[in-house]
Amino acid sequence: xxxxxxxxxxxxxxxxxxxxxxxxxxxxxxxxxxxxxxxxxxxxxxxxxxxxxxxxxxxxxxxxxxxxxxxxxxxxxxxxxxxxxxxxxxxxxxxxxxxxxxxxxxxxxxxxxxxxxxxxxxxxxxxxxxxxxxxxxxxxxxxxxxxxxxxxxxxxxxxxxxxxxxxxxxxxxxxxxxxxxxxxxxxxxxxxxxxxxxxxxxxxxxxxxxxxxxxxxxxxxxxxxxxxxxxxxxxxxxxxxxxxxxxxxxxxxxxxxxxxxxxxxxxxxxxxxxx
Amino acid sequence: xxxxxxxxxxxxxxxxxxxxxxxxxxxxxxxxxxxxxxxxxxxxxxxxxxxxxxxxxxxxxxxxxxxxxxxxxxxxxxxxxxxxxxxxxxxxxxxxxxxxxxxxxxxxxxxxxxxxxxxxxxxxxxxxxxxxxxxxxxxxxxxxxxxxxxxxxxxxxxxxxxxxxxxxxxxxxxxxxxxxxxxxxxxxxxxxxxxxxxxxxxxxxxxxxxxxxxxxxxxxxxxxxxxxxxxxxxxxxxxxxxxxxxxxxxxxxxxxxxxxxxxxxxxxxxxxxxxxxxxxxxxxxxxx
Numbered sequence: 001x002x003x004x005x006x007x008x009x010x011x012x013x014x015x016x017x018x019x020x021x022x023x024x025x026x027x028x029x030x031x032x033x034x035x036x037x038x039x040x041x042x043x044x045x046x047x048x049x050x051x052x053x054x055x056x057x058x059x060x061x062x063x064x065x066x067x068x069x070x071x072x073x074x075x076x077x078x079x080x081x082x083x084x085x086x087x088x089x090x091x092x093x094x095x096x097x098x099x100x101x102x103x104x105x106x107x108x109x110x111x112x113x114x115x116x117x118x119x120x121x122x123x124x125x126x127x128x129x130x131x132x133x134x135x136x137x138x139x140x141x142x143x144x145x146x147x148x149x150x151x152x153x154x155x156x157x158x159x160x161x162x163x164x165x166x167x168x169x170x171x172x173x174x175x176x177x178x179x180x181x182x183x184x185x186x187x188x189x190x191x192x193x194x195x196x197x198x199x200x201x202x203x204x205x206x207x208x209x210x211x212x213x214x215x216x217x218x219x220x221x222x223x224x225x226x227x228x229x230x231x232x233x234x235x236x237x238x239x240x241x242x243x244x245x246x247x248x249x250x251x252x253x254x255x256x257x258x259x260x261x262x263x264x265x266x267x268x269x270x271x272x273x274x275x
Numbered sequence: 276x277x278x279x280x281x282x283x284x285x286x287x288x289x290x291x292x293x294x295x296x297x298x299x300x301x302x303x304x305x306x307x308x309x310x311x312x313x314x315x316x317x318x319x320x321x322x323x324x325x326x327x328x329x330x331x332x333x334x335x336x337x338x339x340x341x342x343x344x345x346x347x348x349x350x351x352x353x354x355x356x357x358x359x360x361x362x363x364x365x366x367x368x369x370x371x372x373x374x375x376x377x378x379x380x381x382x383x384x385x386x387x388x389x390x391x392x393x394x395x396x397x398x399x400x401x402x403x404x405x406x407x408x409x410x411x412x413x414x415x416x417x418x419x420x421x422x423x424x425x426x427x428x429x430x431x432x433x434x435x436x437x438x439x440x441x442x443x444x445x446x447x448x449x450x451x452x453x454x455x456x457x458x459x460x461x462x463x464x465x466x467x468x469x470x471x472x473x474x475x476x477x478x479x480x481x482x483x484x485x486x487x488x489x490x491x492x493x494x495x496x497x498x499x500x501x502x503x504x505x506x507x508x509x510x511x512x513x514x515x516x517x518x519x520x521x522x523x524x525x526x527x528x529x530x531x532x533x534x535x536x537x538x539x540x541x542x543x544x545x546x547x548x549x550x551x552x553x554x555x556x557x558x559x560x561x562x563x
Contacts (some may be wrong), residue, residue, distance in 0.1 A: 008372050086358040
C-alpha cells in the first residue's frame, strides 16, 4: 500500500510538471473562458438558459477533446518512459509491479480528471457570483459522466501502452481507436442504417458499446428524458433500460470497460519485459 | 550470493543471452565487460527482474522476477544513462528512500561527499541537471542504501576526477558488498574490481581474478614536470586537482588509485611537452 501511494503521488508530481498537462489544463480553462466571453451563459437555446446551457456546451466540447487527449498523452508518456529508460531505473527500486502500475493509474486519473472538473466547477462558481442559479444536479451528473469517461479512456491508454513496444506504435493505435469510436458515433452507424445492411437493434447495440455514444446519451437524458434528440433509437434504448437504467448504464459501462482494459493491461505488463 | 544457470534470453529470433552460467560470491567486485550487444545490459536487467527469461537466476536464494521486491530490497542499481525524470531532486530522493525503506539522510550524505549541494539543486527538476550531477544523485541513492549488492553500469562515466576519487573512497568503505560494474573497457574499471567477467554473444568468454587488487580508496602521489607551460594542460590538471608552481612547469597532487590508467591515458595527450612523470603510492611517498 505504501508503494502504491508513493507511486501515485510521484506520478501526479511528474505529470504536473509535464508540458502536456499545462496544455491540457489551458485548453479546458480556455473553453470555459471563451464560453463566458461569447456570452453563452446569457443565451437561450431549446429552453436552456444561463449555466445549464453553458454546461451542456462545455460537456459536448469535453467529449470531443478529452478522450483523444487522455489517450494520446497517456500512451505517449507511458511508452515514452519505457523508451527513455525511466522504467529501467524506477523499476530497479523495490516497488511491486502492482503498486507501480495501479499507483500510476490512480495518479494519472487524478491529473486528467481534475482540470476538466475544476474548469467546470470554476464556471459554476463564476456564474453563481454573477447571480445565475447553479444547477447542482446537472453539475454533479456531468462531473460523474466526465469522471467515468476519463477513467474509461485512461484504462484504454494503459492497455495500449502495455501492448505497444514503441511510442509511435502506441500513438498510432490510440489515434486509430479514437477515430473508430468517433466514426461509430454517427457516420458509420447512419451509413449502415441507410443502406439497410444491419438490423436497427444491432446498430443500437454497437452504439451502446461505444463509450462516447453512451456518454452522449447519458449527458442528453438529463434534459431530454425521452431522448428525442437521438431519434427512433431512443425507443429501443428506453425500452431496454428505462430512464434510470440508462443513467446507471452510462456510468457503469465506461467504469467496467475502463477497469477491464486496465486490468488486461496490467496482466500484460506483469508478464512482459518491463523496460 | 548470485547464481545463474542456463540463462537464456531471446528477443524475437535473436538470442542475446545463450545458456549463460555464472556465480558471484559475497565480496566479489566484478567487472562485467564486453562489446556492444554482448549481453551486459540484458544480464543486468535479468538480475533486476526487469526481463523475463529462461533458466535459473537466484539472488540471495530468491528469483528476481517472481520475488522481485524481496530481491530488489538488497540490490542498488546505477544506470549508464540517467533517466529523464522531471520531478525535483528532493521528490526523487524522498520517493527512493520511502520505497527502499532506507534513510534519506544517508543518501544525502553520500551526495554531499560527491560534491552535491542539495540546498541549491533540491527543487530543480532532475532532468535539468548536468550529466555529472544526475550521475552523482543516482550514485548517492544507490550507495546510501544498506544493500548487499551494487550493480553499476559505467558509474564513473560522467564524473569529474575529484568526484571519482570520492566515489572510490566510498567504494573502499563498502568492500563487503558484492559489486557488478559494467563497462565497455576493462581499463575503466580495473582499479575497482577483483574479478573480471567478459561476455561475448551472450556467453561468458572470460572469468578471471584480477591479481592486481588495488584498494579502491588508495591514493597515488603524482609529480609531473613540463618542458614548457601549456594552458590546455593546466586546465586538464586543474580538473584532476593537481597544483602547480608559479611558472606552470612543475605539477603536484594526488589522484585516486583506481584512476591511474585513466590518468595515464590523459597524459598521453600531452606527451610532447612532458619532461618527467613520477607516480607513487601516497603512503610510500609519505613514508619516505
